[in-house]
Amino acid sequence: MTTPKYPQVRVTLTGTDGNAFAVLGAVNVALKRAGIDKIERDAFFAEATAGNYDHLLQTAMRWVEVA
Helix, strand or coil: CCCCCEEEEEECCCCCCCCHHHHHHHHHHHHHHCCCCHHHHHHHHHHHCCCCHHHHHHHHHHHEEEC
């Protein structure tokens, strides 16, 4: 397993099963709280929404520490 882009940002996705909007929101809020700028958050959003739900989850795990 590889280290996420922002390993200091931890996101708990329990309870978001099947809800892409909840996953996107949780990661965005966590990135924002960590001081990650809007350009980077927009890049996450663009990458995460470029595929299906599995792609979204894989992207989240590449960007942040997912619990």
